[in-house]
Amino acid sequence: MTADHYRRFLLTLTPLVTTAWLFLGPPGLLSACFAAESGLVVRSFLSDPPICRAGRPVGLTATIVNDGPADADVTATLTLPPGVRLVAPEAPAPVRISTTDGERQLRFIVEAQAGGPAEIVLDLATPGSPPVKQSLTIDFLPPFAAQKLDAVPPAKPVATDMLVGAIHCPLWEADRIDLWRGVLRHPERMPALGLYTQENPQVADWEAKWALEHGISFFVYCWYRSGEGGPVKTRFGRGLHDGYMKSQAAGKLKFAILWENQSEGIGGVADERDLFDNLLPYWIDNYFKHPGYLQVDGKPVLFIYETDRFIQDLGGPEPAARAIEKMRAACQAAGFKGLTLLGEDRGFVPAKLDRMAALGVDASFAYCWYVASNPTPDEAAVRQLELIRNTRDRGVLPQVVTASQGWSGWHDEGTVWSVPPRRFEQLLRDTKEIALASPKDQLGSRIFLLDNWNEWGEGHSIAPCREHGFGYLDAVRNVFSSAPQEHVDLLPEDVGLGPYDAPARAALARREELRPLLTRRLNEAGPHSGLVARWSFDEPAGTPVAFDISGNRLGGEVLGVERVPGIVGTAIDCRGGVVLVPDDPRLSVGNALTIDCWVKTDVAGQNDTWIVNRIQGGGLTPPRPRWGFRRSNTSWRRGC
Structure with missing residues (x-):
């Protein structure tokens, strides 16, 4: 988005998925409408560490919002179960939450004597209002005597009766904090490692330790190319290159790559020459020859996400099939016994399996299983089994079975579901039975896939997290290994290591610093039925936020824009910057929106005329609702 030549009221929206609508207002104001619920609201009530251990103090933070018409004097009390004690404060004092500031954080410290689940209840009382x-x-881990180590303790792998792998999402890099938005929206997904940076070798060591100790022997890293036709450049490769390959675990936990070639013109190959001069040599030198790369019978294993795109890039089915044979020959020339290829298929299009078989891939696999209509856990598990059996019964291509834990989409769009650990364990037993019944000469009788290790943004992950702890990994261990169920799951804080989320902590600290300003209640717009938000941009120069003057606390962070004279009061001159309003359901483009503002440009005839644009939505390809003019004007113009 090139906003350099616009003097306008620009807002970047990052909504969730509910319905909102906008309202026409006086000139110079950007307006939006909703009907807010009033009263005292607990915005969040969470433990500081995602996974807590008994025998240690645990901080709890409750964020309380006052959306009522008057200041509130709030008294908070905790009701604790037997075996959990309140360490501090001994007698919480009442706090005042003003309507202007809008919210306060309350802090408590508790300690559990023993492991196991404990329900803690927060009661909020304020005079003249019903209690909240x-x-x-919290499912506390058993007590463990803390140690101080310099490195992650070596893994203690458990033997399994199949080669079990987990697909691995590599998006969580230090400069991509925006991709964690889904977790901030769903704090129950918070990883045990926090909002970690994947390029840290110790992060890879913890992941490998937890995987190996629960029966997972390899990761399938999603692999992204960032351009076609020339020397290979990658996206989201730091977790593999800087994390895994520099870790103690490199070679102990095996790895393979899943070629994410779905981005046309970027992620695939320009032609056959590009494949054999650039891409395949890069894979052979950097991955296939690595001592940790997954091989079966002396052949490296390569997963391909879009076989149809591969066929398109190579010029059709026959050239693509010939290219596959040449790839195998090139791997033999490099010292391997060939190349094992798997193509992704979820059973949507029956003819796709036929095309994959004609292409010459060795087996199919599913990245995940799509189950429509927000199914129950039982329905999601049963539907997966149906899809797996349908693929098997067609007999077109051998199948490597995948079991999916859940799905939500980056923006909670479409179908949303999850299979909790206990039901997931039964799903694993059922799918393992199907896999082991495959002919012994087929890959599917030897390899099993788990979806997904860490797809935090899309809501399918089995790595340790706040909601389920080590529950999913314990299910894998119980099904695929004969090792004793009783074992110790270590956390970084148990051995004096971590944290691994410094960049995210810094970004969130900045966000928390601005929150009192962003959520300040200012009702200068007057009463309007259904008004969501209104921004006048009349703050003094240098103010880090644009206040929402509707009274609905939807202020925006000012990033790289300049306040200049407008048709009424002050306008903003974008110069490549934005005013960024944090995620809020009331700004969601779920049904329809109306936007009203005045705008002008200093340069006539621009092609870029977007005024409101959704970016940084938390995902690689988020929905991007946009609003703008068909042509730019050098005089002030009002649009809605």
Whole structure:
């Protein structure tokens, strides 16, 4: 988006998925509408560490919002179960939450004597209003005497009766904090490592330790190219190159790559020459020859996300099939016994399996299983089994079975579901039975895939997290290994290591510093039925936020824009910057929106005329609702 030549009221929206609509207002104001609920609201009530251990103090933070018409004097009390004690404060004092500031954080410290689930209830009382309750259930790990180590303790792998792998999402890099938005929206997904940076070798060591100790022997890293036709450049490769390959675990936990070639013109190959001069040599030198790369019978294993795109890039089915044979020959020339290829298929299009078989891939696999209509856990598990059996019964191509834990989409769009650990364990037993019944000469009788290790943004992950702890990994261990169920799961804080989320912490600290300004209640717009938000941009120069003067606390962070004279009061001159309003359901483009503002440009005839644009939505390809003019004007113009 090139906003350099616009003097305008620019807002970047990052909504969730509910319905909102906008309202026409006086000149110079950007307006939006909703009907807010009033009263005292617990915005969040969480433990500081995602996974808590008994025998240690645990901090709890409750964020309380006052959306009522008057200041509130709030008294908070905790109701604790037997075996959990309140360490501090001994007697919480009442706090005042003003309507202007809008919110306060309350802090408590508790300690559990033994491991197991404990329900903690927060009660909020304020004179003249009904009480507010919020519960928090923490499944405490058993006590463990803390140590101080310099490195992650070596893994203690458990033997399994199949080669079990987990697909691995590599998006969590230090400069991509925006991709964690889904977790901030769903704090139950918070990883045990926090909002970590994947390029840290110790992060890879913890992941490998937890995987190996629960029966997972390899990761399938999603692999992204960033351009075609020339020397290979990658996207989201730091977790593999700087994390895994520089870790102690490199070679102990095996790895393979899943070629994410779905981005046309970027992620695939320009032609056959590009494949054999650039891409395949890069893979052979950097991955296939690595001592940790997954091989079966002396052949490196390569997963391909879009076989149809591969066929298109190579010029059709026959040239693509010939290219596959040449790839195998090139791997033999490099010292391997060939190349094992798997193509992704979820059973949507029956003819796709036929095309994959004609292409010459060795087996199919599913990245995940799509289950429509927000199914229950039982329905999601049963539907997966149906899809797996359908693929098997067609008999077109051998299948490597995948079991999916859940799905939500980056923006909670479409179908949303999850299979909790106990039900997931039964799903694993059922799918393992199907896999082991495959002919012994087929890859599917030897390899099993888990979806997904860490797809935090899309809501399918089995790595340790706040909601389920080590529950999914314990299910894998119980099904695929005969090792004793009783074992110790270590956390970084148990051995004096971590944290691994410094960049995210810094970004969130900045966000928390601005929150009192962003959520300040200013009702200068007057009463309007259904008004969501209104920004006048009349703050003094240098103010880091644009206040929402509707009274609905939807202020925006000012990033790289300049306040200049407008048709009424002050306008903003974007110069490549934005005013960024944090995620809020009331700004969601779920049904329809109306936007009203005045705008002008200093340069006539621009092609870029977008005024409102959704960016940084938390995902690689988020929905991007946009609003703008068909042509730019050098005089002030009002649009809605």
